[in-house]
Amino acid sequence: MNNKGMAIFISLMLLFLLSLGAIAVLLTAYNYARVTDGLIKRLKALSLAEAGINYTYWQLRTDPDYTGSTLTIGSDNVEITVTGPVSGRYTIKSKVTY
Numbered sequence: 001m002n003n004k005g006m007a008i009f010i011s012l013m014l015l016f017l018l019s020l021g022a023i024a025v026l027l028t029a030y031n032y033a034r035v036t037d038g039l040i041k042r043l044k045a046l047s048l049a050e051a052g053i054n055y056t057y058w059q060l061r062t063d064p065d066y067t068g069s070t071l072t073i074g075s076d077n078v079e080i081t082v083t084g085p086v087s088g089r090y091t092i093k094s095k096v097t098y
């Protein structure tokens with residue numbers, strides 16, 4: 001029985017399996033980074049929208065005729081729209097573009 005060619009075959013198969021494992025790890029890390037980046041952007045947008053609403057509450061306490069504005073915070077724009085008062089209530093909308 002001749003086993004001279006088995007060592008190269010086994011080493012090539014092992015190298016192939018290790019390469020597949022490395023590719024799987026790298027793809028997982030890339031997708032994780034992409035997903036977390038999107039999550040961070042969404043959380044930042046939510047925080048900015050809430051900050052816009054709080055800013056509008058403050059503006060309405062000091063100026064009851066405030067109708068909204070567009071704020072630029074960093075590289076993000078917060079668009080605030082105020083309608084009302086209807087029955088003593090205001091409707092405040094806050095939209096963030098990032």
